[in-house]
Amino acid sequence: VASDTRDRLIRTTSRLLREQGYAATGLNQVMAEADAPKGSMYFHFPGGKEELGEAAVDHFAAQLTARMTDGLARGTVRQAVRVFFDAYIEVMERTEFRLGCAVASVALDEAATHDRLAEAAGRAFRTWVDLMADALESEGRAADRSHDLATLIIGSIEGAIVMAKGQRSSEPLASARDALDHLLAGPTDPTTTLA
Amino acid sequence: VASDTRDRLIRTTSRLLREQGYAATGLNQVMAEADAPKGSMYFHFPGGKEELGEAAVDHFAAQLTARMTDGLARGTVRQAVRVFFDAYIEVMERTEFRLGCAVASVALDEAATHDRLAEAAGRAFRTWVDLMADALESEGRAADRSHDLATLIIGSIEGAIVMAKGQRSSEPLASARDALDHLLAGPTDPTTTLA
Numbered sequence: 001v002a003s004d005t006r007d008r009l010i011r012t013t014s015r016l017l018r019e020q021g022y023a024a025t026g027l028n029q030v031m032a033e034a035d036a037p038k039g040s041m042y043f044h045f046p047g048g049k050e051e052l053g054e055a056a057v058d059h060f061a062a063q064l065t066a067r068m069t070d071g072l073a074r075g076t077v078r079q080a081v082r083v084f085f086d087a088y089i090e091v092m093e094r095t096e097f098r099l100g101c102a103v104a105s106v107a108l109d110e111a112a113t114h115d116r117l118a119e120a121a122g123r124a125f126r127t128w129v130d131l132m133a134d135a136l137e138s139e140g141r142a143a144d145r146s147h148d149l150a151t152l153i154i155g156s157i158e159g160a161i162v163m164a165k166g167q168r169s170s171e172p173l174a175s176a177r178d179a180l181d182h183l184l185a186g187p188t189d190p191t192t193t194l195a
Numbered sequence: 196v197a198s199d200t201r202d203r204l205i206r207t208t209s210r211l212l213r214e215q216g217y218a219a220t221g222l223n224q225v226m227a228e229a230d231a232p233k234g235s236m237y238f239h240f241p242g243g244k245e246e247l248g249e250a251a252v253d254h255f256a257a258q259l260t261a262r263m264t265d266g267l268a269r270g271t272v273r274q275a276v277r278v279f280f281d282a283y284i285e286v287m288e289r290t291e292f293r294l295g296c297a298v299a300s301v302a303l304d305e306a307a308t309h310d311r312l313a314e315a316a317g318r319a320f321r322t323w324v325d326l327m328a329d330a331l332e333s334e335g336r337a338a339d340r341s342h343d344l345a346t347l348i349i350g351s352i353e354g355a356i357v358m359a360k361g362q363r364s365s366e367p368l369a370s371a372r373d374a375l376d377h378l379l380a381g382p383t384d385p386t387t388t389l390a
Binding site: 019021097104105110125145147149151155160161167172175179180 | 214215216218219291292293295296298299300301302303304305306307308313316317319320321324340342343344346347349350351352353354355356357358360361362363364367370371373374375377378
């Protein structure tokens with residue numbers, strides 16, 4: 001049915017954004033890899049490549065939001081951050097460091113020139129920071145401190161993914177994970193200070 | 196003279212990588228914006244676009260390495276990190292969030308498919324982490340802790356740049372800066388713990 005084709009187009013684009021970014025991803029490649037019938041692209045995405053890209057960024061962002069929400073519901077921020085990093089390490093090692101972050105890729109290369117892609121990337125980052133900040137605040141941290149720390153956590157996840165792709169190694173993800181784990185150990189833990 | 200042309204090609208490519216990434220940057224655009232004579236591209240870069248891209252990543256990385264080295268020579272890690280973030284905030288605001296990080300862009304989109312670009316990005320990240328780790332260790336932190344914390348600092352700089360470009364706002368850079376500033380306040384400072 002038609003909605004299957006739409007889903008395949010979105011999932012294929014999301015994967016290609018993670019592998020190679022927006023500029024290198026052509027509609028012909030998406031159509032071929034999604035096994036999409038001729039004409040289906042503009043039927044589902046009359047706005048063309050940018051509309052498809054926006055849907056793919058939203059799709060990828062929603063997946064990560066769900067995973068973060070689930071992790072935060074199951075344990076402390078410290079535990080959820082560790083689980084999130086470990087899951088990313090597993091995926092990147094299994095795919096030989098081909099899969100990065102669709103949101104980061106679009107943010108870096110397209111935000112300056114494509115309004116809809118910039119908005120999608122901005123939405124994703126703000127959602128993740130707010131989610132993490134709320135969880136930090138519910139653990140007893142002050143609101144402004146929680147927002148700054150949430151930005152550091154989301155930023156270091158994004159940055160460590162960038163470094164892992166560039167170095168073709170999960171080592172940056174493991175090191176950033178351990179530094180955050182130490183940092184989030186909490187005031188009752190004598191190892192709290194990183195200094 | 197010939198070497199001026201080579202420099203212009205490298206600097207122009209470095210700027211275009213920061214603005215739009217490698218895939219969107221065509222050699223014709225580089226030649227035009229660098230005002231380079233026909234034939235000069237393959238005279239200076241017989242390896243073509245990837246060799247030019249590698250030189251541009253190395254050039255950009257060396258600039259940031261010099262800036263970090265200078266900052267670390269002038270003060271504490273805490274002070275140097277703050278100065279570095281503030282300088283990036285100034286550049287991004289002045290250029291309306293068009294200029295990101297050439298290394299991050301290449302790492303995210305090209306590392307999986309271009310060996311020379313992956314190597315250049317990996318070199319840059321390792322150089323920055325080592326520089327920061329050495330400085331942290333010289334302030335009295337343990338070696339393994341210094342390496343993890345250095346990875347967190349470099350990762351959060353890269354990630355906050357990505358977020359700032361996506362959100363077209365310097366707010367993520369300011370928030371990550373403040374979280375790191377708090378974290379690096381040191382064991383003699385009662386506000387050290389972020390928890």
